[in-house]
Amino acid sequence: MDKADALPLLEKAIAERPKHPDTLTMPDLDELQWSYARSLADAGRTDEALKWSMDVIAGTNHAIAELESSRNNPDEKRLAGAYSVDAQLDRLRERLGDRCAEFIPLLLKVGRSNLALKYVAMQERAAIPILDRRPELLASAAQMYEKLGRTDLAMDGLVRALAARLDGATRDAIAALAARTGRNADALYRRAAAMRSKSATPAYPFALVTDDGKPMRLSDLKGRVVLVSFFFPT
Amino acid sequence: MCNAEFPRLQSLYDKYRPLGFDMVAIQMDPDQNGRVAEWRTKGKYTFPVLLVPPPKGGLAKERDYAGAHYDVWLAPTDLLLDSTHKVIFRHVGSGAAVLEPEIRELLGLPPF
Numbered sequence: 001m002d003k004a005d006a007l008p009l010l011e012k013a014i015a016e017r018p019k020h021p022d023t024l025t026m027p028d029l030d031e032l033q034w035s036y037a038r039s040l041a042d043a044g045r046t047d048e049a050l051k052w053s054m055d056v057i058a059g060t061n062h063a064i065a066e067l068e069s070s071r072n073n074p075d076e077k078r079l080a081g082a083y084s085v086d087a088q089l090d091r092l093r094e095r096l097g098d099r100c101a102e103f104i105p106l107l108l109k110v111g112r113s114n115l116a117l118k119y120v121a122m123q124e125r126a127a128i129p130i131l132d133r134r135p136e137l138l139a140s141a142a143q144m145y146e147k148l149g150r151t152d153l154a155m156d157g158l159v160r161a162l163a164a165r166l167d168g169a170t171r172d173a174i175a176a177l178a179a180r181t182g183r184n185a186d187a188l189y190r191r192a193a194a195m196r197s198k199s200a201t202p203a204y205p206f207a208l209v210t211d212d213g214k215p216m217r218l219s220d221l222k223g224r225v226v227l228v229s230f231f232f233p234t
Numbered sequence: 235m236c237n238a239e240f241p242r243l244q245s246l247y248d249k250y251r252p253l254g255f256d257m258v259a260i261q262m263d264p265d266q267n268g269r270v271a272e273w274r275t276k277g278k279y280t281f282p283v284l285l286v287p288p289p290k291g292g293l294a295k296e297r298d299y300a301g302a303h304y305d306v307w308l309a310p311t312d313l314l315l316d317s318t319h320k321v322i323f324r325h326v327g328s329g330a331a332v333l334e335p336e337i338r339e340l341l342g343l344p345p346f
Contacts, residue, residue: 086326131327165332165336166335166336166339166345167332168346171345193339196323197316197320197322200316200320200322201320201321202318202319202320202321203313203315203319203320203321204303204304205319206260206284206303208284209284209285210283210284210285211270211271211274211283211284211285216258216282218319221256221258221319223254224254224255224256224317225250225254225255225256225314225315225317225337226258226314226315226319227243227246227255227256227257227258227312227314227315227333227337228257228258228260228304228312228313228314229239229240229257229258229259229260229310229311229313230259230260230306230308230310230311230312231237231240231259231260231261231262231309231310232261232263232266232309233237233261233266233270234237234266234269234273
C-alpha cells in the first residue's frame with residue numbers, strides 16, 4: 001500500500017472509532033491518531049504532521065495527569081485498586097515515551113531544536129517511573145540530548161534517573177557518558193545518592209506486636225537498613 | 235501474587251543481615267492473623283512478622299494501618315529505609331530483583 005493511501009483509511013477509522021467504545025480488539029483512538037500523524041509525516045505533509053503529533057502527545061500527557069490524580073485520591077485507591085491504575089499508568093507512560101522518541105527526529109529534521117529539547121525532557125520524565133522499558137527510553141533520550149549538543153542535560157537526566165532507581169543500565173550509561181566527557185562517574189553516583197536521600201522522608205515509627213506476641217518498634221533496628229514489606233498471608 | 239516474592243526476600247534477609255540489613259513483614263489484614271503461623275511454617279520464614287491493630291473505621295479495614303501511616307494500599311509493596319530510617323525507595327509489586335541493588339548501595343557495598 002502506498003503511504004499516502006493510508007491517510008483516507010485512517011481518517012475513516014478515526015471517525016468510526018468512537019462509535020465502538022467497548023471494542024477491545026480495535027486500536028485505541030489515540031493510537032489511530034498517532035498512526036495518522038506518522039502517515040502525514042511520511043506523505044511529506046510536515047506542518048500537519050507536527051500539529052497532529054503535538055496534539056496526540058498533549059492528549060497522552062493529559063490522560064497520565066488524570067490517572068495520577070485519581071491514584072493519589074485515597075477513596076479511588078480503595079475502590080478501584082491502585083494496581084490496575086499503576087498498570088495503566090505504566091502503559092501510558094511507555095506510549096508517551098515512544099511517541100516522543102519518534103517525534104523528536106521529525107522536529108530535528110525541520111530545525112526545531114528548542115522544541116525538540118522539550119520533548120526529550122518529556123520522554124525522560126515518562127521513562128523514569130516505568131518498569132520494563134525504562135533503560136531503553138532513557139538511553140534514547142540521553143542520545144538525543146547528545147545529538148543536540150547538550151551532554152550536560154543528558155547527564156542530569158541520567159543522574160535523576162539513577163536517584164529514582166538504581167538500575168545497572170542507568171549506572172552503566174552514566175559511566176559511559178562520563179568517560180566520553182571527561183567526568184568522574186563516582187562523583188555522579190554520589191550526587192544521585194545525595195539526591196535520593198535529600199528527597200526521602202522519615203518512615204512512620206511503628207510500634208507493633210510480632211506474630212509470636214513480642215512487641216517490636218522500628219527504633220529497635222536503630223542504625224540498620226530496613227526493608228518493610230507489606231503483605232497478606234493469602 | 236504477593237506471596238511468590240517471599241522466598242526471594244528471605245534470601246536477601248539471609249544474605250545481607252550480617253552486613254547491617256533487617257527486614258520486617260507487616261501483615262495488613264487483622265482478620266487474617268490466624269493464617270500467619272501456617273504461612274510462616276510453609277515458607278520457613280525467619281524474619282519478624284508484625285500484626286496491625288484492628289481498624290478504627292473509615293478506610294477499608296485491611297488498609298487502615300498501612301494506608302494511614304505508610305500510604306500503602308496494596309500488597310505487595312516494599313519500602314526500603316536507610317540507616318536513619320528515611321524511606322529511600324518504594325516499590326509496588328514483586329520487588330526482590332529491583333531491591334537488591336538498592337540494598338547494596340545503602341549498605342555501602344559495591345554494585346554487582
